[in-house]
Amino acid sequence: MLDEMSRPLIRGRPEGGASRRLEASMSDPGTPLVGILGTGDFSRSLARRLVASGYQVVVGSRTPKRSVALFPEEAEVTSQMEAASQADLVFVAVFPEHHSTLVELKPALAGKTLVDVSNGLRINLDGPSNAERLADLFPESFVVKGFNTISAWSLQMGPRDGSRQIYLCSDSSKAKSSVMQLCRRLGFIPVDMGLLSSSLDLENLPLYLFPSWRLPILCTLCLFIFFYLYNFLRDVLQPFVTTGKSAFYKMPIETVNVTLPSVALVMISLVYLPGLCAAFLQLRWGTKYNRFPNWLGPVAQQEEAVWAVQLPVCGSTRHLQSVPSHEEVCPLQTAQHGF
Numbered sequence: 001m002l003d004e005m006s007r008p009l010i011r012g013r014p015e016g017g018a019s020r021r022l023e024a025s026m027s028d029p030g031t032p033l034v035g036i037l038g039t040g041d042f043s044r045s046l047a048r049r050l051v052a053s054g055y056q057v058v059v060g061s062r063t064p065k066r067s068v069a070l071f072p073e074e075a076e077v078t079s080q081m082e083a084a085s086q087a088d089l090v091f092v093a094v095f096p097e098h099h100s101t102l103v104e105l106k107p108a109l110a111g112k113t114l115v116d117v118s119n120g121l122r123i124n125l126d127g128p129s130n131a132e133r134l135a136d137l138f139p140e141s142f143v144v145k146g147f148n149t150i151s152a153w154s155l156q157m158g159p160r161d162g163s164r165q166i167y168l169c170s171d172s173s174k175a176k177s178s179v180m181q182l183c184r185r186l187g188f189i190p191v192d193m194g195l196l197s198s199s200l201d202l203e204n205l206p207l208y209l210f211p212s213w214r215l216p217i218l219c220t221l222c223l224f225i226f227f228y229l230y231n232f233l234r235d236v237l238q239p240f241v242t243t244g245k246s247a248f249y250k251m252p253i254e255t256v257n258v259t260l261p262s263v264a265l266v267m268i269s270l271v272y273l274p275g276l277c278a279a280f281l282q283l284r285w286g287t288k289y290n291r292f293p294n295w296l297g298p299v300a301q302q303e304e305a306v307w308a309v310q311l312p313v314c315g316s317t318r319h320l321q322s323v324p325s326h327e328e329v330c331p332l333q334t335a336q337h338g339f
């Protein structure tokens with residue numbers, strides 16, 4: 001990992017790599033061609049991953065000559081118009097406030113799939129989303145929202161950790177399935193989020209800090225107050241009242257130190273509790289194919305929030321609703337949950 005971190009995010013172009021034409025494309029006309037508009041961090045990481053996964057890549061830039069050195073040798077860096085004309089599937093790796101500068105590409109992008117990867121700067125609850133605005137700008141193209149929850153770093157390093165899932169939505173099922181296929185080939189797991197109207201939720205997703213953490217934090221706080229008061233009464237106040245011995249110096253460090261392990265122990269027990277309840281219900285019913293009752297659902301999700309941090313392998317809660325799907329969703333956790 002240290003080695004990976006010390007490696008530059010973008011590898012320099014090797015000497016002699018001046019040819020901008022895709023030699024691979026000449027030799028293998030069957031290799032799918034993917035276009036990217038923009039030459040920023042996201043575009044460069046995506047280009048590297050696409051090239052590594054066997055795609056031909058054509059990148060559209062306002063200043064192709066300046067950007068060419070930033071991309072792998074196998075990628076073609078050209079004008080925005082040329083990239084838009086060549087590829088049938090085009091990633092728009094440009095900030096949403098600059099989407100309107102791409103309107104002159106409208107004829108070239110007609111009938112093609114546009115993947116909007118953009119995120120907003122703040123949570124937008126009222127809409128329209130960036131993707132919906134892009135779809136309005138390019139009514140003849142098929143806009144797919146996706147890849148916005150994946151960082152440039154994860155894209156470049158490949159899907160090794162928890163960020164394997166790519167949420168996608170679009171009004172065109174054909175365009176969506178072509179992007180899903182691309183996701184799989186890149187090694188990610190596409191998740192179909194339905195129509196483009198879901199794009200607002202997808203754009204808001206990366207902006208939520210620790211979703212579902214309100215209840216666990218509240219529990220921790222309440223437990224801390226409870227145990228602190230208990231330890232204060234027992235170790236500080238009681239000796240003072242009964243023997244007149246002042247132990248108030250214990251309050252800032254010793255009492256806190258005794259309190260924290262108790263809080264941690266109760267919290268970890270609470271994390272396992274929904275799993276135990278679920279296992280008990282399964283034993284009682286004699287089958288693992290029944291759905292869990294609704295009251296267990298929200299509790300189970302809280303457990304999942306904690307698991308998601310401990311084991312960033314699976315962010316899904318499906319296994320708690322329907323056990324047979326658990327192994328396919330998160331095999332690593334199956335062993336941890338014990339059912």
Ligand SMILES: NC(=O)C1=CN([C@@H]2O[C@H](COP(=O)(O)OP(=O)(O)OC[C@H]3O[C@@H](n4cnc5c(N)ncnc54)[C@H](OP(=O)(O)O)[C@@H]3O)[C@@H](O)[C@H]2O)C=CC1
Pocket residue numbers: 037038039040041042043060061062063064067092093094095096098101117118119120147148149150151152153
């Ligand atoms: N970086 C990340 O980790 C992630 C980024 N995203 C999304 O990807 C998109 C691009 O992000 P990122 O690559 O980081 O951004 P950068 O600022 O690094 O790159 C944006 C690129 O847009 C191009 N561009 C086209 N038109 C304009 C214009 N009018 N003004 C300025 N730039 C323009 C530029 O390329 P050129 O000059 O060659 O035309 C520029 O390199 C954003 O929408 C972002 O929300 C989503 C997930 C993760």
Ligand SMILES: [Fe+3]
Pocket residue numbers: 314316319330333334
């Ligand atoms: Fe799980």
